[in-house]
Amino acid sequence: DQQVKQNSPSLSVQEGRISILNCDYTNSMFDYFLWYKKYPAEGPTFLISISSIKDKNEDGRFTVFLNKSAKHLSLHIVPSQPGDSAVYFCAASPGANSKLTFGKGITLSVRP
Amino acid sequence: EAQVTQNPRYLITVTGKKLTVTCSQNMNHEYMSWYRQDPGLGLRQIYYSMNVEVTDKGDVPEGYKVSRKEKRNFPLILESPSPNQTSLYFCASRAYGANVLTFGAGSRLTVL
Numbered sequence: 438d439q440q441v442k443q444n445s446p447s448l449s450v451q452e453g454r455i456s457i458l459n460c461d462y463t464n465s466m467f468d469y470f471l472w473y474k475k476y477p478a479e480g481p482t483f484l485i486s487i488s489s490i491k492d493k494n495e496d497g498r499f500t501v502f503l504n505k506s507a508k509h510l511s512l513h514i515v516p517s518q519p520g521d522s523a524v525y526f527c528a529a530s531p532g533a534n535s536k537l538t539f540g541k542g543i544t545l546s547v548r549p
Numbered sequence: 550e551a552q553v554t555q556n557p558r559y560l561i562t563v564t565g566k567k568l569t570v571t572c573s574q575n576m577n578h579e580y581m582s583w584y585r586q587d588p589g590l591g592l593r594q595i596y597y598s599m600n601v602e603v604t605d606k607g608d609v610p611e612g613y614k615v616s617r618k619e620k621r622n623f624p625l626i627l628e629s630p631s632p633n634q635t636s637l638y639f640c641a642s643r644a645y646g647a648n649v650l651t652f653g654a655g656s657r658l659t660v661l
Contacts, residue, residue, distance in 0.1 A: 446589075469648050480553070480639055480652030481592070526592060533646045534580070534599075536607075541591035 440464045443528050452549050456514040460540055463508065467529040469495045471537070472501060473513050484525075485512070491547030509518035517547045551576045553653035555640050561659045562630055570625040570656050575603030579645040581623040582607070583615065585636040586655075592639070598623055631658040 442461045452457045460470075461518040468489035473481035485502045487510065494501050500513045514521055527540040553574045562568055574581065582597035584607075594607030596618040612634055614626040623642075627634060634656040637657050 443591075471648065473652075477653070480654045481642075482652070483649045486648065530648055533648055536594065536597070537648070537650060539584075539592040541589060 438463075439499060439541075440467075441527055441538050441540040443525075443527055443543050445543055446541070448546060449545040449546045450517045452547055453516045454521055456512075456545055456547065458512040458514075458525050458527075458543050458545065460494070460510045460512075461508055461530065462510075462529050464529070464531070464538075465508070466531040467538075468532055469530050470501070470510050471505060471528045471530075472499075473498065473526040473539075474521075475542070478500045481526055514545075517545075519547050519549050521545060522547045551651070553640055553642055553651055554651035555638070555656045557656060558654065559657050561661065565629050565638065565660050568627050568630060568658075570627075570638055570640075570658070572623045572625065572653060573621050574617055574623075574640075574642040574651070576642060576644070576651065577620065578642035578651075579620070581617065581640065581642045582650070583613070583623070583625050584639045584641065586639065587636050595625070595638075610642065627658075632656075632660050634658065635660050 438478045471486040472484040475481040485499050503510045524542045525541045528537045530537045579600045583595040596615040600602045614659045638645045640653040643650045
């Protein structure tokens with residue numbers, strides 16, 4: 438039973454445009470959500486997070502939106518840059534000290 | 550520099566030959582965990598440890614062992630590796646009460 442779903446395996450975007458990466462979850466106990474970015478031959482690195490008490494969190498070019506009623510979150514990257522090309526993992530947990538459940542990841546390619 | 554260090558980074562071995570992947574963190578984190586990444590399956594948790602001498606199974610523990618004798622180290626042991634354990638392995642850690650995991654660079658294991 439996959440509790441965190443990233444249904445699109447890949448996304449290709451033109452440099453300068455917006456990238457929108459989607460994530461759905463099924464466990465209503467999840468209350469903290471994170472995005473990780475992974476380059477080839479490196480470990481995943483933390484990108485941005487959001488708690489369930491918020492519906493938006495912004496950090497520079499990266500914004501995460503949370504829609505709790507739809508159990509959906511999205512990561513927006515504006516403007517997209519070639520260096521953003523990586524695998525992005527969505528993750529969720531029911532709270533601090535709890536297990537982090539990851540999605541399958543989405544490969545983002547930003548074309549120059 | 551705060552980091553999680555895994556060794557070896559790359560290993561090719563044969564079925565049945567015991568091996569250990571080491572993991573060490575220098576951040577005094579209580580929580581440590583092992584994940585494997587496989588194509589189309591994302592990151593799946595193998596084992597985790599909440600503190601010294603406290604370990605528990607994750608989602609895919611079969612064929613693996615762990616130990617946590619010291620706070621900084623969390624080795625992953627494959628007593629009798631099989632080809633289905635060919636994968637990319639990540640060790641991660643976090644402080645008590647935190648949600649963000651810090652990952653190592655990964656260990657690519659091939660079992661022939």
